[in-house]
Amino acid sequence: MNIVLKSATILSPDDTSLHRKKRDILISKGTIEKIAAKIDVPKNVRAIDYDNLHVSTGWFDSGVGFGEPGYEERETIANGLNVAAASGFTDVLLNPNTNPTPDTSSDIIFLKERAKGFATNLHPIGNLTVGGKGQDLAELFDMQKAGAVAFYDFKHALSNPNLLKIALLYVQNFEGLVCSFPQNEQIKSHGNVNEGPVSTKLGMKGFPSLSEELQINSDLFVLEYTGGKLHIPTISSAKSVKLIVDAKKKGLDVTCSVALHNLFFTDDVLADFDPNFKVIPPLRSKNDQKALLKGLKDGTIDFVTTDHTPMDIEHKRVEFDNAAYGTLGLESAFGILNQLFSTDEAISLLTKGRERFGISVPKLKEGEKASITLFNPDVEKTLSEEDLRSTSKNSMFLGAPLKGSVYGVINNGILQE
CATH class of the missing domain: 3.20.20.140 (Metal-dependent hydrolases)
Incomplete structure (x- = not known):
């Protein structure tokens, strides 16, 4: 899996050098290879450019x-x-x-x-x-x-x-x-x-x-x-x-x-x-x-x-x-x-x-294995049964207002959307 996250706002409260900064993130074979203001997308690398993309550790x-x-x-x-x-x-x-x-x-x-x-x-x-x-x-x-x-x-x-x-x-x-x-x-x-x-x-x-x-x-x-x-x-x-x-x-x-x-x-x-x-x-x-x-x-x-x-x-x-x-x-x-x-x-x-x-804590840094969540914090919607991917549908939050949506995760060398 080789991808570049484009213009991702990084939420990392423990790392002031990256927190709330907008960066491109290159991930090669499941590892964060580069974090920079701009990364040209190499050949055979997928660019991810979601609306209002924010990322954090998983x-x-x-x-x-x-x-x-x-x-x-x-x-x-x-x-x-x-x-x-x-x-x-x-x-x-x-x-x-x-x-x-x-x-x-x-x-x-x-x-x-x-x-x-x-x-x-x-x-x-x-x-x-x-x-x-x-x-x-x-x-x-x-x-x-x-x-x-x-x-x-x-x-x-x-x-x-x-x-x-x-x-x-x-x-x-x-x-x-x-x-x-x-x-x-x-x-x-x-x-x-x-x-x-x-x-x-x-x-x-x-x-x-x-x-x-x-x-x-x-x-x-x-x-x-x-x-x-x-x-x-x-x-x-x-x-x-x-x-x-x-x-x-x-x-x-x-x-x-x-x-x-x-x-x-x-x-x-x-x-x-x-x-x-x-x-x-x-x-x-x-x-x-x-x-x-x-x-x-x-x-x-x-x-x-x-x-x-x-x-x-x-x-x-x-x-x-x-x-x-x-x-x-x-x-x-x-x-x-x-x-x-x-x-x-x-x-x-x-x-x-x-x-x-006793579980290892992921880090959003160059050279670390990518364990990243991708989301948009500003979308507003109401939870409906169509939003439930679970086999069972017993959610007390049905009809509740939600603020924010999730695009997916990158972990174990897999992009799951």
Whole structure:
């Protein structure tokens, strides 16, 4: 692949020599060969001259779900990676929400093999416990050697704090990262949405943010005792943000993420009982939303994740109480973040996080392998079903206004448009 990106505005906040500069970029055999104000296009080299072309280092998502193996009707790995590339992501972490779930080294190897040859890199997360059942630790060391970047029972917290203690102690032998979903199952019980005025008004079964905060508090006490590295995915409440602030002040090695939809929507949208808005953790109050946005801006919350979870029509187009949890997020990520934050801030959020999971960080410099996202930050549109490349169409962002569009990515020597 030999191409020249023409008149590309480079967004690279960490490199003032290039940030906001308009440059031509020559890429030869997957490597950035030259960055200059003007590059004459050599023979047999394709010129890329998109409207209002902007580029940054490739984007990263710390938690997506596809389906394969077991739920290919929701999404295959191949199509999921193509969706990620078209959405601007060059690296994604794959949540262990398949059937069977990945709890052995051979499972991780299978996922890595299925993901070869694509523009987007797939980094599997292995189950923390066997089958994700929360009873016995899985083959953590062997899975990490096979390529797992973290260990997580998807959307299920460990009800046994002693098991978390053992896991955090054990993984310190090989610098492993434990993830713990912030939800106390007993407090959640049969709730489907945030417990509050909206759930009461609509007569819906609610579960309070207390379920999240109790679990986080317990997990942080264990972390303080054991040491080690803990990641808490998709926090959703104001008090959760405060708990993370206090933990970081103590010097605990903890990070957390927030789902894209919890930044953009509140539980006020539930009035129509649309199952696309059924997610876990649930959409919460305006006060929670404000705290999450503030936590991102001040660095308390480390990453934004799309929490992209394709779900087939049989599990979504049913009564709200019976619908499965989950929404798409990859296709709308940039258009939403570019509204909530400045473009520079949005790009910073989309490019951070790899170090936490031991993934090499790409650089937009001469001599480096090209890992680049191509986009236009100024286009305004409304998300329609035709914009969704995912096999499943369960996006709560349908009809939402987006600011910005993605042209594609260059990664692994592949231009994916």
